[in-house]
Amino acid sequence: MRAALVLGAAGLVTMVLGTFLPWLRSGEVQRNSYASFGVLRRLIGFHGAAEMLLRGWPLLGAVCALVVVLAVAGLLRVAAVLALVVAAWAAAVAGGALAHQPAAGVRVESLGPIVTITGTVVIAAAAIVILISRMWDRRASRDRATGRAV
Amino acid sequence: MTVPPDAPYDPNAIPDPHRRVKEPPMPQGGWVTVPHGRTQSDPPPYEAPPPHQGPPPYEGPPPYQGPPPTGPAPAPGPQPGPPPEWQTQPSSGWQPPAPPPGTWEQLGPPLPQPPRSRRGPVVAAIAAVALIAGGTVSYIAISDSHSGYGGAATPREAVASLVSDLNKSDLLGILDHLPPGERSALLDPLSEAIDQAKRLRVLKETADPAAVSGVAVTATGIKFASSGDETINDHVKVVKLVGGTIDINADLSRVPFTEQYLDAAFPNGIPASASSNETINLAKVDREHGPVRIAAEKVGGKWYPSLMYTIADNMVHQSGDVNPGPSDYIAAQGAPSPVEAVKQAVVALENSDYQRLIELTSPDELRVLHDYGGVILRNASPAATSQAKVKDLQLTTHPVSGAVRVSLKSITVTTPGHETTVAVAGNCLDITSDGNYQKVCANEIINAWNADPQHTKKLTGEQAAALSRFATGIPQIGIDVTATDGQWYLSAMRTYMDLSNALLEPLQDNDLLVLLKLVTR
Numbered sequence: 141m142r143a144a145l146v147l148g149a150a151g152l153v154t155m156v157l158g159t160f161l162p163w164l165r166s167g168e169v170q171r172n173s174y175a176s177f178g179v180l181r182r183l184i185g186f187h188g189a190a191e192m193l194l195r196g197w198p199l200l201g202a203v204c205a206l207v208v209v210l211a212v213a214g215l216l217r218v219a220a221v222l223a224l225v226v227a228a229w230a231a232a233v234a235g236g237a238l239a240h241q242p243a244a245g246v247r248v249e250s251l252g253p254i255v256t257i258t259g260t261v262v263i264a265a266a267a268i269v270i271l272i273s274r275m276w277d278r279r280a281s282r283d284r285a286t287g288r289a290v
Numbered sequence: 291m292t293v294p295p296d297a298p299y300d301p302n303a304i305p306d307p308h309r310r311v312k313e314p315p316m317p318q319g320g321w322v323t324v325p326h327g328r329t330q331s332d333p334p335p336y337e338a339p340p341p342h343q344g345p346p347p348y349e350g351p352p353p354y355q356g357p358p359p360t361g362p363a364p365a366p367g368p369q370p371g372p373p374p375e376w377q378t379q380p381s382s383g384w385q386p387p388a389p390p391p392g393t394w395e396q397l398g399p400p401l402p403q404p405p406r407s408r409r410g411p412v413v414a415a416i417a418a419v420a421l422i423a424g425g426t427v428s429y430i431a432i433s434d435s436h437s438g439y440g441g442a443a444t445p446r447e448a449v450a451s452l453v454s455d456l457n458k459s460d461l462l463g464i465l466d467h468l469p470p471g472e473r474s475a476l477l478d479p480l481s482e483a484i485d486q487a488k489r490l491r492v493l494k495e496t497a498d499p500a501a502v503s504g505v506a507v508t509a510t511g512i513k514f515a516s517s518g519d520e521t522i523n524d525h526v527k528v529v530k531l532v533g534g535t536i537d538i539n540a541d542l543s544r545v546p547f548t549e550q551y552l553d554a555a556f557p558n559g560i561p562a563s564a565s566s567n568e569t570i571n572l573a574k575v576d577r578e579h580g581p582v583r584i585a586a587e588k589v590g591g592k593w594y595p596s597l598m599y600t601i602a603d604n605m606v607h608q609s610g611d612v613n614p615g616p617s618d619y620i621a622a623q624g625a626p627s628p629v630e631a632v633k634q635a636v637v638a639l640e641n642s643d644y645q646r647l648i649e650l651t652s653p654d655e656l657r658v659l660h661d662y663g664g665v666i667l668r669n670a671s672p673a674a675t676s677q678a679k680v681k682d683l684q685l686t687t688h689p690v691s692g693a694v695r696v697s698l699k700s701i702t703v704t705t706p707g708h709e710t711t712v713a714v715a716g717n718c719l720d721i722t723s724d725g726n727y728q729k730v731c732a733n734e735i736i737n738a739w740n741a742d743p744q745h746t747k748k749l750t751g752e753q754a755a756a757l758s759r760f761a762t763g764i765p766q767i768g769i770d771v772t773a774t775d776g777q778w779y780l781s782a783m784r785t786y787m788d789l790s791n792a793l794l795e796p797l798q799d800n801d802l803l804v805l806l807k808l809v810t811r
Binding site: 156159160164166167168169171172174175177178179180181182183184197198199200201202203204205206208209212213214 | 412413416417420421423424425426427428430431432434435436437455458459460461462463465466473477478481
């Protein structure tokens with residue numbers, strides 16, 4: 141369990157770090173995910189699913205902090221579920237960016253999205269391990285309570 | 291409880307039934323009655339010891355850790371031997387004697403030490419660190435997301451910032467410098483046009499986009515005029531460049547066109563003139579023609595280099611005209627609906643009423659037309675009187691990116707002795723001229739082409755299909771109209787940029803390349 145927690149924390153750090161690495165290149169200028177989405181929002185705007193995913197993107201770090209607080213407060217299952225949601229969110233954004241074709245002097249830099257996706261994979265793995273572990277613990281407790289051999 | 295006021299207190303006196311206490315004589319007035327509680331210095335009232343359930347709460351000496359009792363466990367109940375000396379009294383004046391070591395025996399299970407967990411502080415520390423880190427990350431992220439140009443404090447700073455982004459070939463940064471109205475009008479259609487070009491195999495999907503424009507501009511040693519900026523009005527100033535160089539390197543071969551497009555557009559190869567390298571010496575330009583003028587527009591208290599104002603200002607100065615004054619301003623006056631805006635524009639065109647046309651143009655996108663309205667009207671050539679009159683005009687609307695496109699449904703035009711009605715019917719046109727009806731569809735144009743003896747090469751099936759699809763885009767052409775403060779205005783720039791998009795929209799796969807080959811063969 142402790143290893144999963146450490147792994148999850150490392151995944152969160154990696155994911156957040158990835159969002160600050162280069163995501164977009166325009167000429168000689170590289171931008172991280174926040175600056176990229178900011179300028180693209182001003183220039184062309186986002187619509188539909190992209191708008192939904194990117195509306196709260198700058199708050200990713202705060203949500204990750206919430207995951208950590210929930211975990212240290214002992215609410216491991218809630219933290220794991222929230223971590224899975226955050227990982228899915230970041231993976232969708234990073235994957236969407238990587239899938240985007242270059243246009244008009246602007247291209248996606250793969251470093252930022254790939255590091256972010258790596259972080260999300262680690263988070264997801266840790267969260268799943270924690271959830272399964274908690275589920276087993278709960279089942280074992282129930283078995284003990286009902287007198288069955290574990 | 292009644293006690294003598296100053297009786298010596300002996301906590302062991304009462305529990306010891308063998309000890310007799312000599313009572314003092316009763317004072318005059320009797321004993322003092324203490325109604326409630328005790329004074330701080332008083333010993334606690336004696337309460338009979340509870341049934342023995344373990345060691346008394348004595349905390350003086352450490353629990354006895356000596357050899358375990360070897361005999362049988364003592365029976366519960368009062369212990370033999372000397373009475374226990376109960377807990378330390380709170381009195382400051384009386385201290386119980388320390389119990390002799392070894393006289394106190396630990397009975398029952400050992401006292402559990404109260405758990406002194408360090409988890410709480412650690413959890414709080416980690417949570418605090420996580421919250422601070424998360425807040426910091428979000429703060430930086432939000433700052434970064436607003437880190438674009440966002441206007442400058444002065445026109446010169448705006449132009450200098452644009453030059454900086456030019457030198458870095460930062461297309462996003464350059465576009466971010468445009469005033470918001472121009473930016474929106476240019477970029478929505480431009481973005482759509484690039485998507486169309488890729489869909490129709492004109493631009494490579496995986497091309498190196500750093501050179502997609504094919505033009506690299508580098509500015510070095512830019513010097514501004516010492517005379518300061520020229521004020522046009524309260525929201526437009528002109529920055530003058532009098533020194534430095536601008537290198538413009540244009541190379542069509544660097545544009546990531548597909549091979550198919552290059553074959554279709556340039557069957558004999560890209561001409562040598564398609565690439566050029568020019569260096570503009572701004573000091574020389576200043577000596578010969580005056581300074582290079584770049585206009586900046588103030589929007590929301592910030593200055594932006596303006597493409598439209600720069601064009602207008604340079605046109606005025608090249609024509610020898612003077613800057614517009616307050617009397618040249620033509621206020622925007624829109625229409626209540628998109629259709630009405632276009633109808634009023636048609637009527638204004640019919641009557642050569644250019645002032646009304648300017649009034650109907652979007653103040654967000656083309657504020658410059660309103661500011662330069664008087665100058666435009668003074669320089670407008672009087673239109674030739676037309677005998678054609680629009681008798682009836684029916685329009686249809688559909689939404690496009692950021693605007694409403696108004697397209698033709700039917701129009702009836704009269705000239706002396708004649709009347710012609712053209713109605714859009716699906717992909718065909720119903721034309722009625724002086725009572726004669728004719729339906730014109732793409733197939734009929736194709737058949738007419740193939741039947742023309744001058745066209746030695748007949749259209750192939752692929753070409754006919756592409757031409758047919760191209761024809762379906764013609765009814766989609768229209769005028770883009772945008773709303774400002776509840777009024778509808780013509781969006782001229784957007785309409786122009788959207789024209790090609792409307793025509794290219796119905797084309798599929800390599801239709802455009804097929805049509806290009808048809809034109810260039």
